[in-house]
Amino acid sequence: MRESSSPALPAPAVGGLADSVYDTAERSPALVQFSRRRGDRWLDVTAVQFRDEVMALAKGLLVRGIRYGDRVAVMSGTRYEWTLFDYALWSIGAIPVPVYPTAAAEQVRWILAETQAIACVVEHEDHAMTVGAVCDALPDLTGIWQLDRGAVATLTEDGHGVPDSLVHRQRLGVSPDSVATVIYTSGTTGRPKGCLLTHGNFAAEADALLAGWGSVFRDSGPVAPATMVFLPLAHVYGRVVQVASVRGGIRLGHHGQLSTDSLLPAMASYRPTFLHVVPYIFEKIHQRAREAAEEAGRGELFAQAAETAVEWAAAREQRALGRGPGPGPALRLRHRAYDRMVYQRLRAVFGGRVRNVMCGGSSLSRELGLFFAGAGMTVYEGYGLTETTAAVTANPPGKPKFGTVGRPVPGATVAIGDDGEVWVRGATVFTGYLNDPHEAGDDRYDGWFATGDLGSLDEDGYLTITGRKKELIVTSSGKNLAPAALEDRVRAHPLVAQCLAVGDDRPYVAALITLDAQALAHWLKARGREQLDPWTALADAELHTEIQRAVAAANTTVSRAESIRAFRLLPREFSLEQGLLTPSLKLRRQAIIDLYADDIAELYAT
Structure with missing residues (x-):
């Protein structure tokens, strides 16, 4: 098999994901860890404030009977309270089980029954009714807490009087091998399966991204790095954005919708310095920008600017790969002119400060990647699965090869089987499926995991995904x-x-x-x-x-x-x-x- 790999980072010897909350609060109490939206304003949450909220909620969970190893479902859109529950549950060694907010009653019943969840956090009344409709079939379920009815405040109040030491005792029992969450696969074919992802899986993924792409995340000049998570936290990609931001001291804002009509005003007010997106966002924004230019009688200008952006980015790509001189004088001049007339306006849609974007979830066309790079926002496309704790490859800083999903992240190895299937191994690969840890056995061999995707590796070790075996x-x-x-x-x-x-x-x-x-x-x-x-x-x-x-x-x-x-x-x-x-x-x-x-x-x- 043809292989490509990257050197591994030192693995965390002890501890779980919640440790970073307490360590950061001790080391940098005034660090702004989150921003919470209140109307058109974003209110800062420091590291010490977040730690205190996590601790208080963890105490309330203990009072309500949540113990080490218990599974608690979370059915909600992306919001600050989800992150709060994640870290409170991790602080006491419990296991959050994400449920997509659009899940049907039968899907909810299946997930809660298979995981034997003893409680469920829901966002609003509709979610509560969905869970309530199937709770008769869930003998393990003992409580439903509704975020829009003050669940956090109620649980926090319940926890008054519980000593911090009780939470720390639970937290110190968590190891990298402990299960952090059960995330169900997206299920493009067949019934979704619950992937057991450990604290070590998430730590390895987040640390690999922070080590390999730290320069990308912090390429914001004097402004502190800030990103926004609008991907579903029920999906592994959104969860990794959350974990990496907390571990890396990157300010994080939450937005609960993927629609561009809702997302763009949020980005304009939050003004992130980099983003994690899915290709759908880029496709819609590019299309709307082109339509707006045409309606304003500037369609030809936009088309010429787009052509120049692609040409300029392609020339820079070839120079970075050592295969060309880069943009010539005439192209640089054209690019500078269109930057004033077109590209600056496009960047303003994202808040005006975004220069780098990590992209995954599905394929992004080479042309679109080149266009946005030419407009001043370099796209680093990556590839991964739920079973690999999100990205197992990504385009390296300064050397993206558009149209590919890049090279292995630190600690990962990628190989192509004789039938074209992509195989991977590394510290981010999951431990198995819930209630059947050996079900993945047919997909494993000597530490390798067969992804089910088809792809190829080029001479530089960059991976291109061409499809799914089952499709x-x-x-x-x-x-x-x-x-x-x-x-x-x-x-x-x-x-x-x-x-x-x-x-x-x-x-x-x-x-x-x-x-x-x-x-x-x-x-x-x-x-x-x-x-x-x-x-x-x-x-x-x-x-x-x-x-x-x-x-x-x-x-x-x-x-x-x-x-x-x-x-x-x-x-x-x-x-x-x-x-x-x-x-x-x-x-x-x-x-x-x-x-x-x-x-x-x-x-x-x-």
């Missing part, structure tokens, strides 16, 4: 196709929101395509046409021709046997609420195929 399409003629790259190329068209290729045991490849409603409205307005409702749009000949162009452009990159021969436009996007997306916004392929079985059948009827 391979095998047509009736025996042709194999990893659909992800083809789908991404269709999605590159501004009108396309999502694309799902199908074709298993069929004579050719077809696709289900959804449209971006805002982009469609902009497209119709630019042509002086009346707005169309979703159902009318499906029958619009001009729109169908435009999407056919996007499909044809994508088809030029593959053989005819791999090309999309037919497609069906759908009236609305695949959504989390329908159960068609994972919380990191990946397509749940089988769920979509099942729901749209009739539409797929019609694609092959003729």
Whole structure:
């Protein structure tokens, strides 16, 4: 197998994740650890204030009967109180179990029953009703605490009179091998499984990121580093952002929604210095910026600026890799001019101080990565799974290779099997699945974990992900196709929101395509046409021709046997609420195929 690896960091010999809260408060009590949003203002929380809140909540949990090793579910959007509960539970050796706030009652029942959770923290009344609807099937569940009804204050009050020493006694019993959390996989195929992630897994991941990308996180001049977590804390990526920020003394703000309409005003007021994002955020912001320029009569200017940004970033990339001289005088001059006219405005959307971004969760196109780098925000794309405690690879500081997911993080090794599958090993790889630690045995060999993803390593050790083994399409003629790259190329068209290729045991490849409603409205307005409702749009000949162009452009990159021969436009996007997306916004392929079985059948009827 072809391998790529990075030297390991010293592993923590003792202790758990909560230790950093108490150590930081002792060492730097006035350090601003968090900022909490109150309307348009952000109120600072120092390290000593956070420690005191964590300690007080931990005492209340002890009074309510939570003990070392107990599992407590947390069902909420991303907010400060979630982080508070995480560290309070870790302080007494308990195990938080995240539940996605969009989870259906049956999913909640399954997770709480399998984990034998003895209590559940919920955000609001709707979540309480969801848990309440299935609590009869949960004999271990003894309490439900609702954040919007003062759960933190109530538990804190309960803990008055409990000595600090009782919490510290519990905390000192936590070791790197202790289970820190049970995170359920996103479940793009099959039923989600609970991954047992240890305190050592999270510490190794956070320390690897802080050691390898510390210069990226702290590239903010005289301003103290600050980031915002808006990814779900029920997802391993959001959880790692939280842990790394606390361990690294980086100011952290919380925002509970991924929609750009909500997120952009929050970033403008918070003004982070770097971000962790998923590609969806970049795709939407780029699209909205282009549409705004076109509506203002500056569409050609934006297109020229985008072309210059890509060219400039590509030239800098080649210079960093030792394969070119970098941008020439004319290109530098053009880039400087567009920076004043276009790029500064784009950076202002992110608050004006972001210069570096870590990106993961799904694939980001090379062109989009180059565009944002050219606009002054370098994107360091990475790759990982729940089972690897998030990133196992990331593009190295100063040497990103756009279109790849980078090299192994410190302590990790990546290899490519004979069938193209990506194998990994290192201190961040999980210990097994809940109630069946050996279920991962089929995916392991001599310390290696088989990811189920397909990829390749280039001559510099950079990894490129090409698809999922389980998502391979095998047509009736025996042709194999990893659909992800083809789908991404269709999605590159501004009108396309999502694309799902199908074709298993069929004579050719077809696709289900959804449209971006805002982009469609902009497209119709630019042509002086009346707005169309979703159902009318499906029958619009001009729109169908435009999407056919996007499909044809994508088809030029593959053989005819791999090309999309037919497609069906759908009236609305695949959504989390329908159960068609994972919380990191990946397509749940089988769920979509099942729901749209009739539409797929019609694609092959003729």
